[in-house]
Amino acid sequence: MDTSNISLSKDVPVYPSDYAGIPERLVNKVVRERDRLSKNQTKGRTSERKRGVAIPQGVSKDQFFKAIDELSGLLGEAHVKINDQPLEDGWYMEHPNTHDAFMILDGEETVSSAAVYPGSVEEVQTVVKWANKHLIPIYPISMGRNLGYGGAAPRVRGSVVVDLGRRMNKILDINPDDCTCLVEPGVSFYALYEEIRKRGYKVWIDCPDLGGGSILGNTLDRGVGYTPYGDHWGVHSGLEVVLPTGEVFRTGMGALPGNNTWQTFPYGFGPMSDGLFSQSNFGVVTKIGMALMPDPGEHESFMYTFQEEDDLQLLIDIIRPLRIANILENVAQIRHSIIEVAVGGGSRKEFYEGEGAIPDDVLQKHLESTPLGRCTWIYYGTNYGPKQIRQYKLDIIHKEFMKVPGACRIDPNSLSKDHYFWSRDRISSGEPDFEELSYLNWVPNGAHMGFSPISPTRGPDALKLWKIAKDRHHQHGIDMFLAFVVGLRELHMIVLVIWDRDDPERRKAVDMCMREMIDDCAKNGYGEYRTHILFQDQVAATYNWNDGALMKFNEKLKDALDPNGIMAPGRCGIWPARYRGRGWEIGKEGRDTSEGDGVHPPTGSIKL
Incomplete structure (x- = not known):
């Protein structure tokens, strides 16, 4: 067997020169784990492609590449990448945004067609409007390090991954008096910890077992940490969201112009909509506020x-x-x-x-x-x-x-x-x-x-x-x-x-x-x-009280907020109307393919 591509890279990404990197204080541990993994690896790190670029169902090859050229013109060629190279599995510190490195099906099943790297909320809106125009599914990620649950892989083969973390990775605010912060999707637990330590603030973050993931992404997926502030969703306050039709809004007190309590009071006035964007495909969250723990001293x-x-x-x-x-x-x-x-x-x-x-x-x-x-x-x-x-x-x-x-x-x-x-x-x-x-x-x-x-x-x-x-x-x-x-x-x-x-x-x-x-x-x-x-379809189907009333409600919301069904179709078992009844769901019996039988033709789709 040719093992030339098994060794992991010699160097590791280091924060802050690399936004997704490891702090200098942990480099020795990272090198140790990298070397252990390399020695214990018999599988090549790259897999040759057998099926070519994964074109999403419902779009012709010519239509797809013309649309990609258009998007490159809007965002710049450097920020739009076709996924046509061998699939590189990488490892935790150099994870792929092309596919699931821990795939249990064939590696080309839940694979993206391309990756897009917006650098601002306005560019996220541009991507969303582009997807509606061409009816191309998109799959937003923050950093894609949730490797135990699929990483950056889209549920629908051929989706365009919208990688928010690479260029939207700013710590927008740390308030040591209120013990709060406001961050973009690409801010990792490592990054926030290092910045707080650099500034000398007497506040703590709460982190999961590994700190390389996105604070925003982990919180939206209702991840946990291990201080008294371990319920991350429970200590968030305020979201900024781009809806599937391109509008942007803020939840809670953020809806009040000039407010000064967005990160200190999560409720605002009227219905609280934050939960709609946790474990859902109802929008792209571009900012999140979090509570920080005051340093207890000992x-x-x-x-x-x-x-x-x-x-x-x-x-x-x-x-x-x-x-x-x-x-x-x-x-x-x-x-x-x-x-x-x-x-x-x-x-x-x-x-x-x-x-x-x-x-x-x-x-x-x-x-x-x-x-x-x-x-x-x-x-x-x-x-x-x-x-x-x-x-x-x-x-x-x-x-x-x-x-x-x-x-x-x-x-x-x-x-x-x-x-x-x-x-x-x-x-x-x-x-x-x-x-x-x-x-x-x-x-x-x-x-x-x-x-x-x-x-x-x-x-x-x-x-x-x-x-x-x-x-x-x-x-x-x-x-x-x-x-x-x-x-x-x-x-x-x-x-x-x-x-x-x-x-x-x-x-x-x-x-x-x-x-x-x-x-x-x-x-x-x-x-x-x-x-x-x-497994999201199977798990969603278990929450079936009253003849599946919850999923029916979620589908109504999906169709109202995402009439063209372009936003992460299938995430958490929520399929838009264009995909329903076409065999995309994977039940408890499982199967060898992640795909269904096409999509329904567009009927009165909204052009934006």
């Missing part, structure tokens, strides 16, 4: 281990009142102990070379040599403020946690400074890190996908979810990387399904496992809160 992270799988039920029931009462202060995590083994970046074959999921006795044997010892669950938490306040709460937490037989508090002083605990400590204190990517070395050509159902924070529910996921993973021979993320009153079960993306059998197994888990959970009353683009 914080203290802690970790407990629990021995048995079934300890989960009692543990969750202990956590619920502590979390609701804010004794447990942050969006904390209960992680399965396989993560303690894998987070060091080692390969699965170093621990087990047998078939099927790694047996628990094998896992426990390896855990014996770690600082945590034998255990099944690991709780990571952080408390904030002066020592006497922290200690009061930590004493309550310790007393309650020790009600679980065999519970053990791990002394942080016993852990080396490169232990994963300290990465969790940094993230829980608002400092973006770069440890989470280590899991991908578990298998060659590592890819991952998120499975994310929601339940009440109740022990029986958590145990039921765990067993659903475990049974399906074992059925398909997949090791399970799982964490329970405790919100306030709800529990997210986040499963990272990891597989070798160069193995067709493993890709098929992952597809089946995901679809079965979605169905199993829905039958038991648990719905996913976000999912990969290829």
Whole structure:
């Protein structure tokens, strides 16, 4: 096999010279992960094209290229790129905006036809009006780093990706008095953290496990972080939106000319429309306001281990009142102990070379040599403020946690400074890190996908979810990387399904496992809160109370706001009228193609 294109690039992009780059303080970690991934890769980084440029259905080839020439004239040739080269998978720091690098179908299924890079709100409007004129589907992205859910790949093959992040990446405001900020789509968690530190402001950001993604994009997808401000959508205030017909408006107090409260009061007057643009295809969000956390001065992270799988039920029931009462202060995590083994970046074959999921006795044997010892669950938490306040709460937490037989508090002083605990400590204190990517070395050509159902924070529910996921993973021979993320009153079960993306059998197994888990959970009353683009139809169909009243409502909104159906058709299972009834939806049975049978002819389409 020709392996000449396997090695990852020698250099890594660095912020601020590269808006999407890594801060200088994390370069060594990035180089380490890049080199690990390179050594563990047997699949070439590029895939030759077999089907040519992906022309969207409903548009002829000649029409498409004439339209692209027109758009190049409007935005400049440098800002419009045809996707006609071999598909470059890249990696987290150099991710593609052409296709899904972690695709479970053929790599040319959800592939774009071109990418456009607007540099202003006015240019976004230009792109939207162009798409309406030519009836070409567009797929807006902020930065495209949500790799576990499809990355920058459009749901409709041949869509033009509107990459907002490359040229719209300004931090428009940071107010240290109100503890707020206003950012464009291309501002990453890394970038905002570095700018706050540079200015010396005493405020914290809240960040997810990896900090390279867009703050705006993560918030619109209702992502979470791990400080008390971990509900990102819950702490946003104010959107600027370009509608599918080209109009631009601002939500909340932003609708008042000369307002001075856009980032401090989210509601404004009249119906609150912000939610229409979260996990939807109703508009392009070009600005978002966020609350920042005042620096508490001090914080203290802690970790407990629990021995048995079934300890989960009692543990969750202990956590619920502590979390609701804010004794447990942050969006904390209960992680399965396989993560303690894998987070060091080692390969699965170093621990087990047998078939099927790694047996628990094998896992426990390896855990014996770690600082945590034998255990099944690991709780990571952080408390904030002066020592006497922290200690009061930590004493309550310790007393309650020790009600679980065999519970053990791990002394942080016993852990080396490169232990994963300290990465969790940094993230829980608002400092973006770069440890989470280590899991991908578990298998060659590592890819991952998120499975994310929601339940009440109740022990029986958590145990039921765990067993659903475990049974399906074992059925398909997949090791399970799982964490329970405790919100306030709800529990997210986040499963990272990891597989070798160069193995067709493993890709098929992952597809089946995901679809079965979605169905199993829905039958038991648990719905996913976000999912990969290829499962969005199936997940949307599970929210079918009263004969699918929610989807009918969403379709009415879609047709009213996007009469030509050009804005991200199919995103979150919402299809415009032109696509309905043409077989675009992918149900729980799955299939080998992402496409439907064309689109309905335009009837009275709006020309803008």
